[in-house]
Amino acid sequence: MHGPDIQWDVVLSALLFATGALGVMLRRNPLIILLSVEIMLNSANLLLIAMSRLHGGEDGQIFAISVMAVAASEVVVGLGLIVALGRRNVELDVDKLRTLRG
């Protein structure tokens, strides 16, 4: 079984990363910014797994699983912050969040 070469996965990963970065820069809703960050993390994971396949070692996949765990932690903290904002009836718009006073 011989499918597409690794370079196609690299191109796809670059496109996904650019899409996620576009979302982070374009959107103002913190929820969608978090979702776009997930896209960027996943594009890095795709690249790690592609390189792991290229070099024939499992280290890249180990790294990808660690990235997954870090992404899950980041989502927990990010969503906790957003829920805390929502409970104070602050408008969910990162352009309007200017102070960090509690």
Next chain:
Amino acid sequence: MANFLVWVVWLVAAFACLASALAVVSFSNPFYSALALIGNLAALAVLYLLLSGEFVAAGQVLVYGGAVMVMFLFVIAYLGDRTDESPWSGGPSWQVVGAILAGGAILAEICVVVGLKAGGLLSKPQHIGRSFGSPEALGRAFLTDHLLAFEVTSIVLLVAAVGGVVLGSHARLESH
């Protein structure tokens, strides 16, 4: 014939991946964006399978598509219907143009750097054994060469759980 089928599966998965990523960025309703991200994660799991990452693909579906996305959908439902503005409505503002230019610049940078540094090496993948990417092989690697990463990951998850509880607790709000 097998090569052709692999190509078809790869192309379908890659297209689904890119289309759902664009959908995540474009939808005005965060609920639809989260649903589109589930499609993105499923398509990525197919790509991982094509790259012999069986265990990572299973973990992707379980951890991301299951746990993380359920948490996202729950929080979006908890916050209620606060429909955002669509990023493409109201004509091109300088922010939209700047963001698209910066995104294109990131894409060009990645392609140029990878192409210059590794362009010729990418088309010759190593031969791999049958157990590559299996749970057994990954578990062995985790418990021998990468034990520190394994333990640090558990601490990171614990700290995140404590942080989530602290951020979400009512007690801190009521003490004011």
